[in-house]
Amino acid sequence: MKSGLSFLIAALRCEIDELDQLARTSALVGTIGRLVHALQRERGLSNVLLASGGRRFVAQREAQMAVCLRAEEAVRNTFDRLDTEAVRIGNGARLFSRIAWVLPGLDALPELRRRIGAMELSAADATAAFVKLVAGLLAVVFEAADGATDPEISRLLVAMFNFMQGKEFAGQERACGAAAFASGRNDGARQQQWLHLIESQERCFQVFADFSGPALGELWRTSQSAPQLAEQERLRRIACAAPTGVSLDAELSQVWFDCCSRRIDAMQAIEERLAADLRLLCEQKTARARAELHAHEALLAELAVEPGEAVAAFFDELPPADTEGSPPRALSAAAPIGRQLERSVLEMVQEQSHRLQAMSDELETVRAALNERKLVERAKGLLMAHRRLSEEEAHKMLRRTAMSQGRRLVEVAESVLSMAEYLPGDPVR
Numbered sequence: 368m369k370s371g372l373s374f375l376i377a378a379l380r381c382e383i384d385e386l387d388q389l390a391r392t393s394a395l396v397g398t399i400g401r402l403v404h405a406l407q408r409e410r411g412l413s414n415v416l417l418a419s420g421g422r423r424f425v426a427q428r429e430a431q432m433a434v435c436l437r438a439e440e441a442v443r444n445t446f447d448r449l450d451t452e453a454v455r456i457g458n459g460a461r462l463f464s465r466i467a468w469v470l471p472g473l474d475a476l477p478e479l480r481r482r483i484g485a486m487e488l489s490a491a492d493a494t495a496a497f498v499k500l501v502a503g504l505l506a507v508v509f510e511a512a513d514g515a516t517d518p519e520i521s522r523l524l525v526a527m528f529n530f531m532q533g534k535e536f537a538g539q540e541r542a543c544g545a546a547a548f549a550s551g552r553n554d555g556a557r558q559q560q561w562l563h564l565i566e567s568q569e570r571c572f573q574v575f576a577d578f579s580g581p582a583l584g585e586l587w588r589t590s591q592s593a594p595q596l597a598e599q600e601r602l603r604r605i606a607c608a609a610p611t612g613v614s615l616d617a618e619l620s621q622v623w624f625d626c627c628s629r630r631i632d633a634m635q636a637i638e639e640r641l642a643a644d645l646r647l648l649c650e651q652k653t654a655r656a657r658a659e660l661h662a663h664e665a666l667l668a669e670l671a672v673e674p675g676e677a678v679a680a681f682f683d684e685l686p687p688a689d690t691e692g693s694p695p696r697a698l699s700a701a702a703p704i705g706r707q708l709e710r711s712v713l714e715m716v717q718e719q720s721h722r723l724q725a726m727s728d729e730l731e732t733v734r735a736a737l738n739e740r741k742l743v744e745r746a747k748g749l750l751m752a753h754r755r756l757s758e759e760e761a762h763k764m765l766r767r768t769a770m771s772q773g774r775r776l777v778e779v780a781e782s783v784l785s786m787a788e789y790l791p792g793d794p795v796r
Contacts, residue, residue, distance in 0.1 A: 376667060379660045385516050386656060390649040391449055392462070392511040396524065397642030398445045399504050400531055402438040404635045406504075407538030408628065409435050410497035413483050414542045415620055417490040418549035423620065432480060439473055442504075446470070462510040469503035476500070490546040494539070501535055509740075520648055526579040527641045533571030534634045540564040541627035547606050548620035558607045563759045565603070579641070586640065590633040599626050739777040746780035 412428040446466055479496050482488050488496075508531060512524035543561055547553045576584045602623050606615060743765065750761040769779045 373667065376660065376663045379656060379663060383653060383656045383660065386649060386653045389515055389517060389520055390646070390653065391445075392514070393520065393524070393642075393645040393649055395442075395445045395449065396508050396511050396527060396645065397639070398438075398442050399508055400527075400635075400638045400642060402435070402442045403501055403504055403531065403535065404631075404638070405431065405435040405438040406497060406501055407535065407541070407631065410494060410501075410538065411541045411545050411624055411627070413493050413497070414490045414546040415549045415624060417483065417486065417488065417493055418546040419617070419620070421486055423549060428483075435476075439476070443473070459514075462507065462514060465503070465507045465510050469500070469507060472500040472503050490542075490550070494542050494546070497542075498539060501538075505531060505535060517652060520645065520652070522578050522580075523641060523645050523648065526575050526583070527638070527645070529571045529574040529578070530634070530637060530641065533568045533575065534631060534638070536564045536568040536571065537627070537631055537634065540568070541624065541631065544602065544606060544623045544627065545620055548615050548623050549617055551614050551617045552612070553606050553609055553615060554611050560759060561603070561607055563762070567762075583637070583640065583644075587637055590637060591630070592633075595626065595629055599630065602626060739780075742777050742780045742784065746783040749783060 409428065409431045412424045412431055415424045416428055449463075449466075479488075479493070483493050505528070508524075508528050512521065512528045515521035515524050540561065543557060543564065547557060547561075572587070576587070579587070602619065605619070609615060746765060747758060747761040750756055750764060751758060754761070754764075756764065765776060765779050765783070768774075769776045772779070
């Protein structure tokens, strides 16, 4: 008959399996981050190329496409190394579904690049295509964060996802501004989109700061150069404050692109630090779990050799029946080795139980941030379908309602979802 220690060992093996899978998905997150960074730069260069009528950034775009191809190959290789037979993974269905969705997007990249090079797309259409692909890649990162079962690893994954999302909004802002300056004009719709991207960045970076810890938060603050931020703000004001129809200086497209790129490259250094911290944390936790497993296995072997007397160590802390209220009995130093081992097993089981409960409590706190994002995204999708709004308009509607009613954004999202069947209009099929 198997003992309690046998099942404790089985629990540790399950924990190690989960940590191994987390290590693989964490490595995937870092690899995806490098591809997203490369695609963001290609998107910005493509926008300037299209907006300038093919006059600017031709050679730079060609060089960047080669960088993207190498990063894409690394992501595909990491996809291949994931254990698709690991049906035990809690969110495996969602994670693998996200990967299945994004692979055709990677397959379609050569045709997108051909059409951009042939000037068959507008800057807006090219941006939308890249945004869709990057969103798919970030959805893989989100599922990796949502499926993490260790709270410390989950916190870092949540921080990384939100930082990558904020960096993506910064990349979209770079592309938006590059197209505006290169074309020599701006309009009200693009100005509103620009302001929405600025606000979205700030929101994501705040969540990152909440989950990243003081060291990474300080690194993020010190990476933001004051002169660089001042220059970017100056260019923002030039473009966003200009009345519709007023010409913009096309020469500023290079200045804007370089200014944004320096900031985004600094963000990439933070992403790399996050990825390195994730790898190290996974390695440390796996090493500790394996050492604990080896110790338990040695103890199980020792128990098999010296089982000891059949004692009820489980109830050792109960007072004797005839001395109710007296202090618990202490374990005698002369107790047989079997009894000491039995008590040791019970202490290990209790320690493991307390640790798992503490992990579960902390994990609930971490996942609250992910669940809030899910609710807000679902509410935006509902408004977009019923009201035929853009993503930006739906988000603004939620935020305006939250501000006017003095409520949190997630609370407004929950209210929208609860009233789904009463929303006017037919949802878009």
